[in-house]
Ligand SMILES: CC(C)(COP(=O)([O-])OP(=O)([O-])OC[C@H]1O[C@@H](n2cnc3c(N)ncnc32)[C@H](O)[C@@H]1OP(=O)([O-])[O-])[C@@H](O)C(=O)NCCC(=O)NCCSC(=O)C[C@@](C)(O)CC(=O)[O-]
Protein backbone atom coordinates (compact mmCIF):
# COMPACT_ATOMS: atom_id res chain seq x y z
CA UNK A 1 0.00 0.00 0.00
CA UNK A 2 1.22 3.50 -0.87
CA UNK A 3 1.83 5.95 1.92
CA UNK A 4 0.20 9.29 1.22
CA UNK A 5 0.79 12.68 2.69
CA UNK A 6 -2.85 13.64 2.22
CA UNK A 7 -5.56 11.22 3.31
CA UNK A 8 -8.10 10.10 0.68
CA UNK A 9 -10.95 11.82 2.51
CA UNK A 10 -9.04 15.12 2.55
CA UNK A 11 -8.84 15.47 -1.24
CA UNK A 12 -11.71 17.99 -1.30
CA UNK A 13 -9.59 20.33 0.85
CA UNK A 14 -6.68 20.06 -1.60
CA UNK A 15 -8.67 20.36 -4.84
CA UNK A 16 -11.40 22.69 -3.60
CA UNK A 17 -13.85 20.83 -5.83
CA UNK A 18 -15.57 17.48 -5.20
CA UNK A 19 -15.55 16.39 -8.87
CA UNK A 20 -11.79 16.90 -9.12
CA UNK A 21 -11.26 15.25 -5.72
CA UNK A 22 -13.26 12.19 -6.86
CA UNK A 23 -11.23 11.96 -10.06
CA UNK A 24 -7.98 12.06 -8.08
CA UNK A 25 -9.30 9.40 -5.70
CA UNK A 26 -10.18 7.16 -8.66
CA UNK A 27 -6.74 7.65 -10.15
CA UNK A 28 -5.18 6.70 -6.83
CA UNK A 29 -7.35 3.58 -6.53
CA UNK A 30 -6.65 2.60 -10.14
CA UNK A 31 -2.95 2.87 -9.43
CA UNK A 32 -2.95 0.82 -6.22
CA UNK A 33 -5.45 -1.82 -7.33
CA UNK A 34 -4.94 -1.98 -11.09
CA UNK A 35 -8.74 -1.81 -11.56
CA UNK A 36 -10.21 0.64 -14.11
CA UNK A 37 -13.02 2.77 -12.65
CA UNK A 38 -14.13 4.58 -15.80
CA UNK A 39 -17.80 3.55 -15.48
CA UNK A 40 -18.09 4.48 -11.82
CA UNK A 41 -16.53 7.80 -12.78
CA UNK A 42 -19.18 8.54 -15.40
CA UNK A 43 -22.09 10.26 -13.68
CA UNK A 44 -24.45 13.17 -14.19
CA UNK A 45 -24.26 14.04 -10.49
CA UNK A 46 -22.32 17.19 -9.66
CA UNK A 47 -20.47 15.70 -6.71
CA UNK A 48 -20.23 19.13 -5.06
CA UNK A 49 -23.97 18.78 -4.37
CA UNK A 50 -23.62 15.49 -2.48
CA UNK A 51 -20.39 15.80 -0.51
CA UNK A 52 -21.19 16.99 3.02
CA UNK A 53 -24.77 15.88 2.57
CA UNK A 54 -25.00 12.37 1.18
CA UNK A 55 -21.56 10.79 0.85
CA UNK A 56 -17.90 10.89 1.89
CA UNK A 57 -14.77 9.67 0.08
CA UNK A 58 -16.86 9.79 -3.08
CA UNK A 59 -15.46 8.19 -6.27
CA UNK A 60 -18.50 8.41 -8.57
CA UNK A 61 -21.83 6.64 -8.80
CA UNK A 62 -23.39 3.30 -9.71
CA UNK A 63 -26.33 3.05 -12.05
CA UNK A 64 -29.39 0.85 -11.65
CA UNK A 65 -31.99 0.38 -14.38
CA UNK A 66 -35.39 1.86 -13.65
CA UNK A 67 -38.72 0.71 -15.09
CA UNK A 68 -42.31 1.77 -14.54
CA UNK A 69 -45.42 -0.10 -13.48
CA UNK A 70 -48.75 1.42 -14.35
CA UNK A 71 -51.10 3.06 -14.85
CA UNK A 72 -52.09 2.21 -11.29
CA UNK A 73 -55.36 3.69 -10.04
CA UNK A 74 -54.98 4.88 -6.45
CA UNK A 75 -57.89 6.18 -4.40
CA UNK A 76 -56.35 7.61 -1.26
CA UNK A 77 -56.93 10.74 0.80
CA UNK A 78 -53.88 12.41 -0.82
CA UNK A 79 -53.16 10.34 -3.95
CA UNK A 80 -56.13 10.21 -6.25
CA UNK A 81 -55.76 9.14 -9.85
CA UNK A 82 -53.53 7.12 -12.16
CA UNK A 83 -49.80 6.76 -11.43
CA UNK A 84 -46.76 5.31 -13.18
CA UNK A 85 -44.60 3.92 -10.39
CA UNK A 86 -40.79 4.00 -10.88
CA UNK A 87 -39.00 0.80 -9.84
CA UNK A 88 -35.20 0.56 -9.84
CA UNK A 89 -34.08 -3.05 -9.84
CA UNK A 90 -31.92 -5.66 -11.52
CA UNK A 91 -34.38 -8.47 -10.84
CA UNK A 92 -35.84 -9.50 -14.18
CA UNK A 93 -39.64 -10.11 -14.03
CA UNK A 94 -40.15 -7.78 -11.04
CA UNK A 95 -41.40 -4.75 -13.01
CA UNK A 96 -43.51 -7.04 -15.22
CA UNK A 97 -44.97 -8.54 -12.06
CA UNK A 98 -45.97 -5.22 -10.48
CA UNK A 99 -47.16 -3.99 -13.89
CA UNK A 100 -49.53 -6.92 -14.31
CA UNK A 101 -50.76 -6.48 -10.73
CA UNK A 102 -51.33 -2.77 -11.41
CA UNK A 103 -53.37 -3.66 -14.48
CA UNK A 104 -55.62 -6.03 -12.48
CA UNK A 105 -56.03 -3.55 -9.61
CA UNK A 106 -56.84 -0.70 -12.02
CA UNK A 107 -59.29 -2.81 -14.04
CA UNK A 108 -61.00 -3.64 -10.75
CA UNK A 109 -61.59 0.02 -9.82
CA UNK A 110 -58.31 0.82 -8.11
CA UNK A 111 -56.78 0.53 -4.65
CA UNK A 112 -58.28 2.35 -1.70
CA UNK A 113 -55.57 3.54 0.70
CA UNK A 114 -55.47 5.09 4.18
CA UNK A 115 -52.54 6.30 6.26
CA UNK A 116 -53.55 5.26 9.77
CA UNK A 117 -50.62 6.67 11.74
CA UNK A 118 -47.68 8.98 11.10
CA UNK A 119 -44.69 9.35 13.42
CA UNK A 120 -40.91 8.97 13.23
CA UNK A 121 -39.30 7.68 16.43
CA UNK A 122 -35.91 8.04 18.12
CA UNK A 123 -35.42 6.35 21.51
CA UNK A 124 -32.57 7.62 23.71
CA UNK A 125 -31.49 5.28 26.51
CA UNK A 126 -30.79 6.59 30.03
CA UNK A 127 -29.21 5.03 33.10
CA UNK A 128 -30.41 6.00 36.58
CA UNK A 129 -29.18 4.56 39.91
CA UNK A 130 -32.20 2.34 40.64
CA UNK A 131 -35.61 1.12 39.57
CA UNK A 132 -37.18 3.71 41.92
CA UNK A 133 -35.33 6.46 40.03
CA UNK A 134 -36.38 4.93 36.70
CA UNK A 135 -40.06 5.21 37.66
CA UNK A 136 -39.41 8.73 38.96
CA UNK A 137 -37.75 9.71 35.66
CA UNK A 138 -40.71 8.48 33.65
CA UNK A 139 -43.09 10.43 35.92
CA UNK A 140 -40.91 13.53 35.59
CA UNK A 141 -40.84 13.22 31.78
CA UNK A 142 -44.62 12.76 31.64
CA UNK A 143 -45.14 15.81 33.87
CA UNK A 144 -42.78 17.94 31.78
CA UNK A 145 -44.03 16.93 28.33
CA UNK A 146 -44.89 20.48 27.22
CA UNK A 147 -41.41 21.77 28.18
CA UNK A 148 -39.70 18.86 26.43
CA UNK A 149 -41.84 19.48 23.37
CA UNK A 150 -40.73 23.11 23.29
CA UNK A 151 -37.06 22.08 23.59
CA UNK A 152 -37.40 19.48 20.80
CA UNK A 153 -39.22 21.84 18.45
CA UNK A 154 -36.67 24.62 18.95
CA UNK A 155 -34.32 22.60 16.71
CA UNK A 156 -36.61 22.30 13.65
CA UNK A 157 -39.23 24.22 11.67
CA UNK A 158 -41.16 21.10 10.70
CA UNK A 159 -40.72 18.47 13.44
CA UNK A 160 -43.45 18.26 16.11
CA UNK A 161 -43.09 16.07 19.20
CA UNK A 162 -46.30 14.04 19.45
CA UNK A 163 -45.63 11.43 22.10
CA UNK A 164 -43.06 9.97 24.47
CA UNK A 165 -43.37 6.21 24.97
CA UNK A 166 -41.39 4.81 27.89
CA UNK A 167 -39.86 1.42 28.68
CA UNK A 168 -38.03 0.40 31.86
CA UNK A 169 -35.65 -2.52 32.36
CA UNK A 170 -34.03 -2.47 35.83
CA UNK A 171 -32.29 0.90 36.19
CA UNK A 172 -32.45 1.68 32.44
CA UNK A 173 -35.09 3.85 30.76
CA UNK A 174 -35.84 4.10 27.06
CA UNK A 175 -37.83 7.18 25.98
CA UNK A 176 -39.26 6.60 22.50
CA UNK A 177 -39.80 10.13 21.16
CA UNK A 178 -42.33 10.22 18.34
CA UNK A 179 -42.45 13.17 15.94
CA UNK A 180 -44.42 14.23 12.92
CA UNK A 181 -41.78 15.26 10.37
CA UNK A 182 -43.57 17.07 7.54
CA UNK A 183 -42.39 15.79 4.18
CA UNK A 184 -39.07 14.45 5.50
CA UNK A 185 -38.52 10.82 6.46
CA UNK A 186 -37.08 12.58 9.49
CA UNK A 187 -34.19 10.57 10.89
CA UNK A 188 -31.72 13.45 10.94
CA UNK A 189 -34.40 15.85 12.11
CA UNK A 190 -35.58 13.74 15.06
CA UNK A 191 -32.06 12.70 16.05
CA UNK A 192 -31.06 16.36 16.39
CA UNK A 193 -34.27 17.15 18.31
CA UNK A 194 -33.79 14.10 20.57
CA UNK A 195 -30.27 15.20 21.45
CA UNK A 196 -31.66 18.54 22.67
CA UNK A 197 -34.29 16.72 24.74
CA UNK A 198 -31.70 14.35 26.23
CA UNK A 199 -29.50 17.30 27.21
CA UNK A 200 -32.44 19.08 28.87
CA UNK A 201 -33.38 15.92 30.80
CA UNK A 202 -29.84 15.46 32.13
CA UNK A 203 -29.62 19.11 33.18
CA UNK A 204 -32.96 19.03 34.98
CA UNK A 205 -33.05 15.44 36.23
CA UNK A 206 -29.37 14.96 37.13
CA UNK A 207 -29.75 11.33 38.20
CA UNK A 208 -30.33 10.44 34.51
CA UNK A 209 -27.26 9.76 32.41
CA UNK A 210 -27.53 9.33 28.66
CA UNK A 211 -26.06 5.99 27.59
CA UNK A 212 -26.92 6.19 23.90
CA UNK A 213 -28.92 8.69 21.85
CA UNK A 214 -30.30 5.70 19.95
CA UNK A 215 -31.15 2.92 22.37
CA UNK A 216 -32.51 0.51 19.70
CA UNK A 217 -36.15 0.88 20.75
CA UNK A 218 -36.62 3.39 17.88
CA UNK A 219 -36.27 0.89 15.88
CA UNK A 220 -34.13 1.88 12.92
CA UNK A 221 -32.85 -0.60 10.30
CA UNK A 222 -33.49 -3.77 12.26
CA UNK A 223 -36.35 -6.27 11.96
CA UNK A 224 -38.44 -5.84 15.10
CA UNK A 225 -41.81 -6.18 16.79
CA UNK A 226 -41.98 -2.64 18.23
CA UNK A 227 -42.52 -0.85 14.92
CA UNK A 228 -44.87 -3.62 13.83
CA UNK A 229 -47.15 -2.91 16.78
CA UNK A 230 -46.62 0.80 17.57
CA UNK A 231 -45.84 1.94 14.01
CA UNK A 232 -42.94 4.06 12.74
CA UNK A 233 -42.96 6.42 9.78
CA UNK A 234 -46.28 5.88 8.04
CA UNK A 235 -48.66 3.05 9.01
CA UNK A 236 -50.60 2.39 5.82
CA UNK A 237 -53.33 0.03 4.61
CA UNK A 238 -54.38 -0.52 0.99
CA UNK A 239 -57.23 -2.68 -0.26
CA UNK A 240 -58.95 -3.74 -3.49
CA UNK A 241 -61.56 -6.19 -4.70
CA UNK A 242 -60.23 -7.94 -7.79
CA UNK A 243 -62.99 -8.84 -10.22
CA UNK A 244 -63.78 -12.54 -10.49
CA UNK A 245 -63.73 -12.36 -14.35
CA UNK A 246 -60.09 -11.24 -14.29
CA UNK A 247 -59.07 -14.30 -12.29
CA UNK A 248 -61.28 -16.59 -14.39
CA UNK A 249 -59.59 -15.24 -17.52
CA UNK A 250 -56.33 -16.50 -15.99
CA UNK A 251 -57.87 -19.90 -15.27
CA UNK A 252 -58.09 -19.45 -11.47
CA UNK A 253 -60.66 -18.51 -8.82
CA UNK A 254 -60.63 -16.11 -5.84
CA UNK A 255 -60.41 -19.23 -3.61
CA UNK A 256 -57.22 -20.35 -5.37
CA UNK A 257 -55.46 -17.05 -4.62
CA UNK A 258 -56.89 -16.88 -1.08
CA UNK A 259 -55.66 -20.43 -0.37
CA UNK A 260 -52.13 -19.57 -1.49
CA UNK A 261 -52.17 -16.46 0.71
CA UNK A 262 -53.36 -18.29 3.84
CA UNK A 263 -51.01 -21.23 3.46
CA UNK A 264 -47.94 -19.35 2.22
CA UNK A 265 -48.13 -15.89 3.76
CA UNK A 266 -49.84 -16.75 7.02
CA UNK A 267 -49.06 -20.40 7.91
CA UNK A 268 -45.70 -20.47 6.10
CA UNK A 269 -44.60 -17.20 7.66
CA UNK A 270 -45.76 -18.35 11.12
CA UNK A 271 -43.72 -21.53 10.70
CA UNK A 272 -40.70 -19.44 9.70
CA UNK A 273 -41.32 -16.94 12.55
CA UNK A 274 -41.04 -14.25 9.91
CA UNK A 275 -41.90 -10.57 10.39
CA UNK A 276 -43.18 -10.58 6.84
CA UNK A 277 -46.61 -12.16 6.60
CA UNK A 278 -46.44 -11.33 2.93
CA UNK A 279 -44.89 -12.60 -0.30
CA UNK A 280 -42.58 -9.81 -1.43
CA UNK A 281 -43.27 -6.36 0.03
CA UNK A 282 -39.48 -5.88 0.10
CA UNK A 283 -39.24 -6.19 -3.68
CA UNK A 284 -41.52 -3.25 -4.36
CA UNK A 285 -40.35 -1.17 -1.40
CA UNK A 286 -36.65 -1.61 -2.26
CA UNK A 287 -37.19 -0.79 -5.94
CA UNK A 288 -39.18 2.38 -5.14
CA UNK A 289 -36.72 3.38 -2.39
CA UNK A 290 -33.78 3.13 -4.78
CA UNK A 291 -35.59 5.01 -7.56
CA UNK A 292 -36.70 7.87 -5.31
CA UNK A 293 -33.71 8.45 -3.01
CA UNK A 294 -35.01 6.90 0.20
CA UNK A 295 -32.68 5.37 2.80
CA UNK A 296 -32.44 1.85 1.43
CA UNK A 297 -31.40 0.29 4.76
CA UNK A 298 -34.87 1.12 6.04
CA UNK A 299 -36.30 -1.48 3.67
CA UNK A 300 -35.75 -3.81 6.65
CA UNK A 301 -38.65 -2.51 8.71
CA UNK A 302 -40.53 -0.71 5.93
CA UNK A 303 -41.23 -4.05 4.28
CA UNK A 304 -42.67 -5.77 7.35
CA UNK A 305 -46.40 -6.35 7.04
CA UNK A 306 -49.38 -8.55 6.40
CA UNK A 307 -51.33 -9.49 3.28
CA UNK A 308 -54.88 -10.56 3.97
CA UNK A 309 -57.43 -11.96 1.55
CA UNK A 310 -61.04 -13.15 1.36
CA UNK A 311 -62.70 -15.11 -1.42
CA UNK A 312 -65.96 -13.24 -2.07
CA UNK A 313 -68.94 -13.73 -4.38
CA UNK A 314 -67.79 -10.94 -6.70
CA UNK A 315 -64.05 -11.61 -6.57
CA UNK A 316 -60.96 -11.53 -4.38
CA UNK A 317 -60.68 -9.06 -1.50
CA UNK A 318 -57.03 -8.30 -0.87
CA UNK A 319 -55.34 -5.87 1.50
CA UNK A 320 -51.82 -5.02 2.58
CA UNK A 321 -50.88 -3.60 5.99
CA UNK A 322 -47.55 -1.75 6.21
CA UNK A 323 -46.96 -0.70 9.85
CA UNK A 324 -43.59 1.02 9.42
CA UNK A 325 -43.16 2.66 6.03
CA UNK A 326 -40.37 5.24 6.40
CA UNK A 327 -40.44 7.67 3.50
CA UNK A 328 -39.87 11.30 2.61
CA UNK A 329 -40.02 13.64 -0.36
CA UNK A 330 -37.44 16.12 0.96
CA UNK A 331 -34.04 15.46 2.51
CA UNK A 332 -31.76 12.44 2.26
CA UNK A 333 -31.28 11.34 -1.35
CA UNK A 334 -34.55 12.82 -2.65
CA UNK A 335 -32.84 15.85 -4.20
CA UNK A 336 -30.46 13.90 -6.47
CA UNK A 337 -31.26 14.59 -10.13
CA UNK A 338 -32.63 11.17 -11.18
CA UNK A 339 -34.33 10.49 -7.86
CA UNK A 340 -36.03 13.88 -7.93
CA UNK A 341 -37.37 13.16 -11.42
CA UNK A 342 -38.79 9.85 -10.18
CA UNK A 343 -40.59 11.73 -7.39
CA UNK A 344 -41.82 14.30 -9.93
CA UNK A 345 -43.25 11.44 -12.01
CA UNK A 346 -45.50 10.71 -9.02
CA UNK A 347 -46.24 14.40 -8.39
CA UNK A 348 -44.66 14.34 -4.93
CA UNK A 349 -41.23 15.98 -5.24
CA UNK A 350 -40.17 18.41 -2.52
CA UNK A 351 -42.30 20.17 0.07
CA UNK A 352 -46.04 19.73 0.02
CA UNK A 353 -48.60 22.44 0.58
CA UNK A 354 -49.22 22.24 3.48
CA UNK A 355 -45.94 20.52 4.44
CA UNK A 356 -46.44 16.80 4.97
CA UNK A 357 -49.01 16.11 2.26
CA UNK A 358 -46.41 15.07 -0.33
CA UNK A 359 -44.97 12.41 1.96
CA UNK A 360 -48.48 11.16 2.80
CA UNK A 361 -49.40 10.99 -0.89
CA UNK A 362 -46.15 9.16 -1.62
CA UNK A 363 -46.86 6.62 1.17
CA UNK A 364 -50.32 5.95 -0.29
CA UNK A 365 -48.90 5.33 -3.78
CA UNK A 366 -46.26 2.97 -2.39
CA UNK A 367 -48.88 0.97 -0.48
CA UNK A 368 -51.00 0.67 -3.64
CA UNK A 369 -47.94 -0.50 -5.60
CA UNK A 370 -47.16 -3.06 -2.89
CA UNK A 371 -50.75 -4.28 -3.17
CA UNK A 372 -50.33 -4.68 -6.94
CA UNK A 373 -47.06 -6.60 -6.54
CA UNK A 374 -48.46 -8.81 -3.83
CA UNK A 375 -51.63 -9.60 -5.79
CA UNK A 376 -49.64 -10.51 -8.85
CA UNK A 377 -47.18 -12.83 -7.12
CA UNK A 378 -50.05 -14.67 -5.38
CA UNK A 379 -51.72 -15.07 -8.76
CA UNK A 380 -48.45 -16.25 -10.32
CA UNK A 381 -48.00 -18.84 -7.56
CA UNK A 382 -51.61 -20.01 -7.90
CA UNK A 383 -50.94 -20.49 -11.64
CA UNK A 384 -47.48 -21.98 -11.05
CA UNK A 385 -45.75 -19.50 -13.33
CA UNK A 386 -43.00 -18.24 -11.01
CA UNK A 387 -40.12 -20.33 -12.35
CA UNK A 388 -41.11 -20.01 -16.02
CA UNK A 389 -41.41 -16.20 -15.76
CA UNK A 390 -37.97 -15.87 -14.23
CA UNK A 391 -36.52 -18.25 -16.81
CA UNK A 392 -37.96 -16.05 -19.55
CA UNK A 393 -37.41 -12.55 -18.13
CA UNK A 394 -34.74 -13.05 -15.50
CA UNK A 395 -31.88 -14.82 -17.21
CA UNK A 396 -31.54 -13.30 -20.69
CA UNK A 397 -30.10 -15.21 -23.64
CA UNK A 398 -27.93 -18.21 -22.66
C1 LIG B 1 -43.89 -12.15 -15.76
C2 LIG B 1 -45.40 -12.27 -15.77
C3 LIG B 1 -46.04 -10.90 -15.41
C4 LIG B 1 -45.87 -12.65 -17.17
O1 LIG B 1 -47.26 -12.84 -17.16
P1 LIG B 1 -48.08 -13.26 -18.46
O2 LIG B 1 -49.52 -13.23 -18.06
O3 LIG B 1 -47.51 -14.49 -19.05
O4 LIG B 1 -47.73 -12.06 -19.42
P2 LIG B 1 -48.48 -11.49 -20.67
O5 LIG B 1 -47.45 -11.35 -21.73
O6 LIG B 1 -49.74 -12.25 -20.95
O7 LIG B 1 -48.91 -10.01 -20.16
C5 LIG B 1 -49.83 -9.81 -19.09
C6 LIG B 1 -49.51 -8.48 -18.39
O8 LIG B 1 -48.29 -8.61 -17.63
C7 LIG B 1 -47.52 -7.41 -17.77
N1 LIG B 1 -46.25 -7.72 -18.47
C8 LIG B 1 -45.90 -8.90 -19.04
N2 LIG B 1 -44.65 -8.85 -19.56
C9 LIG B 1 -44.19 -7.62 -19.30
C10 LIG B 1 -42.95 -6.98 -19.57
N3 LIG B 1 -41.95 -7.60 -20.21
N4 LIG B 1 -42.82 -5.71 -19.16
C11 LIG B 1 -43.82 -5.05 -18.51
N5 LIG B 1 -45.02 -5.63 -18.23
C12 LIG B 1 -45.20 -6.90 -18.62
C13 LIG B 1 -48.38 -6.43 -18.54
O9 LIG B 1 -49.22 -5.71 -17.62
C14 LIG B 1 -49.24 -7.36 -19.38
O10 LIG B 1 -50.47 -6.78 -19.77
P3 LIG B 1 -50.53 -5.83 -21.08
O11 LIG B 1 -49.92 -4.52 -20.64
O12 LIG B 1 -49.72 -6.51 -22.15
O13 LIG B 1 -51.98 -5.72 -21.36
C15 LIG B 1 -45.93 -13.35 -14.79
O14 LIG B 1 -45.50 -14.64 -15.19
C16 LIG B 1 -45.48 -13.13 -13.36
O15 LIG B 1 -45.87 -12.16 -12.74
N6 LIG B 1 -44.70 -14.05 -12.78
C17 LIG B 1 -44.22 -13.90 -11.39
C18 LIG B 1 -42.98 -13.07 -11.30
C19 LIG B 1 -42.89 -12.39 -9.95
O16 LIG B 1 -43.86 -12.02 -9.30
N7 LIG B 1 -41.69 -12.18 -9.46
C20 LIG B 1 -41.55 -11.45 -8.24
C21 LIG B 1 -40.26 -11.60 -7.71
S1 LIG B 1 -40.14 -13.15 -6.85
C22 LIG B 1 -39.17 -12.77 -5.44
O17 LIG B 1 -38.21 -12.08 -5.56
C23 LIG B 1 -39.72 -13.05 -4.10
C24 LIG B 1 -39.93 -14.49 -3.66
C25 LIG B 1 -40.80 -15.21 -4.67
O18 LIG B 1 -38.71 -15.19 -3.47
C26 LIG B 1 -40.63 -14.30 -2.30
C27 LIG B 1 -41.30 -15.55 -1.78
O19 LIG B 1 -40.64 -16.38 -1.13
O20 LIG B 1 -42.53 -15.64 -2.03
Ligand SMILES: NC(=O)C1=CN([C@@H]2O[C@H](COP(=O)(O)OP(=O)(O)OC[C@H]3O[C@@H](n4cnc5c(N)ncnc54)[C@H](OP(=O)(O)O)[C@@H]3O)[C@@H](O)[C@H]2O)C=CC1
Pocket residue numbers: 155156157158159181182183184185186187188189190191220295328330331332333350351352355356
Ligand atom coordinates in the same frame (compact mmCIF):
# COMPACT_ATOMS: atom_id res chain seq x y z
N1 LIG C 1 -29.07 10.98 11.95
C1 LIG C 1 -29.33 9.69 12.01
O1 LIG C 1 -29.23 9.05 13.06
C2 LIG C 1 -29.78 8.98 10.80
C3 LIG C 1 -29.78 9.62 9.59
N2 LIG C 1 -30.24 8.97 8.47
C4 LIG C 1 -30.19 9.76 7.25
O2 LIG C 1 -31.01 10.88 7.48
C5 LIG C 1 -31.44 11.41 6.22
C6 LIG C 1 -32.89 11.68 6.33
O3 LIG C 1 -33.11 12.53 7.42
P1 LIG C 1 -34.20 13.65 7.28
O4 LIG C 1 -34.30 14.32 8.60
O5 LIG C 1 -35.44 13.08 6.69
O6 LIG C 1 -33.63 14.55 6.12
P2 LIG C 1 -32.59 15.75 6.05
O7 LIG C 1 -31.92 16.00 7.33
O8 LIG C 1 -31.77 15.50 4.84
O9 LIG C 1 -33.58 16.95 5.68
C7 LIG C 1 -34.71 17.20 6.47
C8 LIG C 1 -34.80 18.68 6.74
O10 LIG C 1 -35.33 19.34 5.62
C9 LIG C 1 -35.97 20.53 6.05
N3 LIG C 1 -37.27 20.66 5.34
C10 LIG C 1 -37.50 21.52 4.30
N4 LIG C 1 -38.77 21.38 3.86
C11 LIG C 1 -39.36 20.43 4.63
C12 LIG C 1 -40.67 19.86 4.65
N5 LIG C 1 -41.61 20.21 3.80
N6 LIG C 1 -40.92 18.91 5.55
C13 LIG C 1 -39.99 18.50 6.45
N7 LIG C 1 -38.74 19.03 6.48
C14 LIG C 1 -38.41 19.98 5.57
C15 LIG C 1 -36.15 20.41 7.57
O11 LIG C 1 -35.29 21.36 8.17
P3 LIG C 1 -35.53 21.93 9.65
O12 LIG C 1 -35.67 20.75 10.57
O13 LIG C 1 -34.30 22.72 9.89
O14 LIG C 1 -36.76 22.74 9.67
C16 LIG C 1 -35.74 18.98 7.86
O15 LIG C 1 -35.14 18.80 9.12
C17 LIG C 1 -31.10 10.38 5.19
O16 LIG C 1 -29.97 10.78 4.47
C18 LIG C 1 -30.80 9.16 6.01
O17 LIG C 1 -29.94 8.28 5.32
C19 LIG C 1 -30.75 7.72 8.53
C20 LIG C 1 -30.78 7.05 9.72
C21 LIG C 1 -30.23 7.60 10.93
